[in-house]
Amino acid sequence: xxxxxxxxxxxxxxxxxxxxxxxxxxxxxxxxxxxxxxxxxxxxxxxxxxxxxxxxxxxxxxxxxxxxxxxxxxxxxxxxxxxxxxxxxxxxxxxxxxxxxxxxxxxxxxxxxxxxxxxxxxxxxxxxxxxxxxxxxxxxxxxxxxxxxxxxxxxxxxxxxxxxxxxxxxxxxxxxxxxxxxxxxxxxxxxxxxxxxxxxxxxxxxxxxxxxxxxxxxxxxxxxxxxxxxxxxxxxxxxxxxxxxxxxxxxxxxxxxxxxxxxxxxxxxxxxxxxxxxxxxxxxxxxxxxxxxxxxxxxxxxxxxxxxxxxxxxxxxxxxxxxxxxxxx
Amino acid sequence: xxxxxxxxxxxxxxxxxxxxxxxxxxxxxxxxxxxxxxxxxxxxxxxxxxxxxxxxxxxxxxxxxxxxxxxxxxxxxxxxxxxxxxxxxxxxxxxxxxxxxxxxxxxxxxxxxxxxxxxxxxxxxxxxxxxxxxxxxxxxxxxxxxxxxxxxxxxxxxxxxxxxxxxx
Numbered sequence: 145x146x147x148x149x150x151x152x153x154x155x156x157x158x159x160x161x162x163x164x165x166x167x168x169x170x171x172x173x174x175x176x177x178x179x180x181x182x183x184x185x186x187x188x189x190x191x192x193x194x195x196x197x198x199x200x201x202x203x204x205x206x207x208x209x210x211x212x213x214x215x216x217x218x219x220x221x222x223x224x225x226x227x228x229x230x231x232x233x234x235x236x237x238x239x240x241x242x243x244x245x246x247x248x249x250x251x252x253x254x255x256x257x258x259x260x261x262x263x264x265x266x267x268x269x270x271x272x273x274x275x276x277x278x279x280x281x282x283x284x285x286x287x288x289x290x291x292x293x294x295x296x297x298x299x300x301x302x303x304x305x306x307x308x309x310x311x312x313x314x315x316x317x318x319x320x321x322x323x324x325x326x327x328x329x330x331x332x333x334x335x336x337x338x339x340x341x342x343x344x345x346x347x348x349x350x351x352x353x354x355x356x357x358x359x360x361x362x363x364x365x366x367x368x369x370x371x372x373x374x375x376x377x378x379x380x381x382x383x384x385x386x387x388x389x390x391x392x393x394x395x396x397x398x399x400x401x402x403x404x405x406x407x408x409x410x411x412x413x414x415x416x417x418x419x420x421x422x423x424x425x426x427x428x429x430x431x432x433x434x435x436x437x438x439x440x441x442x443x444x445x446x447x448x449x450x451x452x453x454x455x456x457x458x459x460x461x462x463x464x465x466x467x468x469x470x471x472x473x
Numbered sequence: 474x475x476x477x478x479x480x481x482x483x484x485x486x487x488x489x490x491x492x493x494x495x496x497x498x499x500x501x502x503x504x505x506x507x508x509x510x511x512x513x514x515x516x517x518x519x520x521x522x523x524x525x526x527x528x529x530x531x532x533x534x535x536x537x538x539x540x541x542x543x544x545x546x547x548x549x550x551x552x553x554x555x556x557x558x559x560x561x562x563x564x565x566x567x568x569x570x571x572x573x574x575x576x577x578x579x580x581x582x583x584x585x586x587x588x589x590x591x592x593x594x595x596x597x598x599x600x601x602x603x604x605x606x607x608x609x610x611x612x613x614x615x616x617x618x619x620x621x622x623x624x625x626x627x628x629x630x631x632x633x634x635x636x637x638x639x640x641x
Contacts, residue, residue, distance in 0.1 A: 145490045147488075147490065148489065148490070149489070150489035150533070150535050150536075152536075152538075171533075171536070173531075174531055174532060174533060174536065175513060175528070175531050178492070178531050178532070178533060179512055179513055179531060182511070182512070191489070191533075193536055195536065218525075218586070218591060221591070221592070222589070222590065222591040222592065227592065227599040227600060228599075228600060231599050234592065234599055235594075235599070238592060238593055238594045238596075239594050241616075242516065242615060242616025242617075243526065243579075243582070243583065243586065243593075243613055243616055244516060244519055244526050244527050244528045244579065244582075244616050245513060245528065245531075245616065247525045247526060247527050247582075248527045248528065248531065248532070378612075378615075379594065379611075379612050379615035380615040380616055
């Protein structure tokens with residue numbers, strides 16, 4: 145690790161003041177940042193510890209939830225209101241990382257973890273445009289089984305590894321940010337960037353911006369929702385593909401639906417095309433499959449990940465089928 | 474500034490780069506906590522902070538000012554082993570022993586999570602409390618790898634310690 149100073153912020157305004165200094169980084173649970181610093185992929189000169197700030201979960205007047213950025217992943221997953229009203233969010237968090245990491249990791253830090261692949265970590269041996277802009281990408285023609293099939297660019301084919309953010313994308317969550325210009329809100333769907341020619345920039349935040357909360361708006365039919373993750377081992381692995389979905393049935397037809405996909409793109413992928421295709425139509429396996437195929441119409445698979453569109457399609461068909469019957473665990 | 478390690482107040486490291494793991498092992502000579510991967514993938518460095526299991530390799534020691542840290546050295550009461558330590562011996566919960574301190578700290582943290590009602594990835598009903606079945610233990614302990622493959626003994630030791638207790 146390169147040397148840095150450490151300070152703990154006592155309140156948000158103080159944190160934002162300290163975080164505005166050059167080469168500063170906010171520290172939550174440290175589960176991604178400390179690891180990246182040890183590999184010298186991240187080299188902040190000032191760490192501002194914000195892990196003790198904004199640690200509450202409260203009901204909003206509208207009937208949603210306001211989740212403090214410092215809330216631990218485990219705390220959010222076990223929260224009674226989340227389990228009962230937004231089960232896809234609990235399920236997504238519980239599918240991610242290990243229990244020890246979920247105990248450390250904060251909600252804000254989960255959003256801020258780097259979009260990444262193994263070549264990004266390999267500082268000594270691989271070229272990576274995300275780590276060193278303009279250096280090239282060894283993943284594109286390398287071992288790319290876990291990489292993106294949607295929205296990637298010549299510069300970068302990494303995927304965003306968060307499970308929680310996939311559920312938040314499906315829920316139209318809103319990110320509350322405080323920076324030198326004051327307080328503002330951003331839709332989670334627009335919070336993470338596609339790589340384009342700047343894969344070194346993962347989010348739309350400006351330097352010094354601090355996430356203070358994530359708001360989940362009310363969604364009645366989210367009680368009928370779930371998250372399914374497909375991976376190479378049964379636990380503690382990144383997703384090959386994942387599906388967060390909520391389904392509102394009207395008899396045997398789809399009244400409304402929310403779908404987001406993980407493991408397929410540089411950001412949590414809201415499947416808006418598939419949703420539009422399904423809304424008002426029949427809740428049949430053929431309709432689910434047709435909608436999924438529409439979502440992947442522009443997929444650009446690489447050498448090792450051509451299975452992803454079909455795997456994601458089958459997973460989505462299975463999840464929606466279970467939700468249509470009301471028995472998705 | 475101080476950390477409370479196994480009930481004793483100790484100074485944090487001067488350099489903020491020092492991980493909690495390195496501070497325990499090299500600063501305090503508490504070498505029970507092990508360094509496996511040093512990147513959050515194996516669980517060998519698991520310790521308890523205010524009763525919750527975390528990975529000490531991904532923790533900066535300075536971040537834990539004022540917190541109560543329990544390592545494997547802090548589990549026994551004088552010469553009496555913690556019941557889970559005794560159960561690991563009884564059920565052959567280890568071969569080489571390198572992952573064992575992390576496994577034991579992790580399982581104690583896990584039992585507290587189950588007691589509190591925290592669900593897991595394999596909990597069928599999120600609104601009900603989970604039972605400590607074999608499947609639940611395997612999922613909840615998946616952050617602790619055992620290269621010797623002593624998992625059957627580990628699960629048996631955990632069940633013998635915490636399931637029996639829960640039914641008593």
